Amino acid sequence: MVCEICGKKGAQVRRLARTYGKGKNLLVIENVPVVSCPHCGESYLEAETLHEIERIRHERKRLAVKQQIPVAQYC
Secondary structure (H helix, E strand, O other): OEOOOOOOEOOEEEEEEEEEOOHHHOEEEEEEEEEEOOOOOOEEOOHHHHHHHHHHHHOHHHHOOOOOOOOOOOO
């Protein structure tokens, strides 16, 4: 895959969890495809991914499943 930032080949798609909002409005979206380039070190989301994230955020009440997760603070 060619990196959209530096134009070099070798960019790869990694699947990560991304968080949006905070507190009671926190939404975690798992398995988000993030393009990562080993040459320039940049990571970015493609337009299609951003559109899907917005759709998920707007339909969060229907799509999201409530789960309890442990949270730790960095001291």
